[in-house]
Amino acid sequence: MNIELLMTALAIALIIEGLIPALFPNKWRAYVLKLAEETPQAIRSIGITIILVGAIILWLI
Template sequence: MTIELLVTALAIALIIEGLIPALFPNKWRAYVLKLAEETPQSIRSIGITIIVIGLIILWLLH
């Protein structure tokens, strides 16, 4: 893996992350407020699930 590939992947991730708040700011704000009410364990579980999904996608691509 080259540094160029890593920076490209980071750039794409940032673009995707920015799409929702840019296109739907009110819905995104409501989601963030709802997320703030969740327990740390629940948020951690969501994060781990997202990581696992990403790892599975990477595994399937290779």
């Protein structure tokens, strides 16, 4: 894997991450406020799940 591919993947991830708050700022804000009320353990579980899904997709590719 070269640096150009890595930077392309990072750029695409940032674009996707920015779409939701750009298109739906009120819904995104409500989601963030709801997330702030969750326990640290619940947030950690969400993060670990996202990491695992990403790792599985990367492995399948």
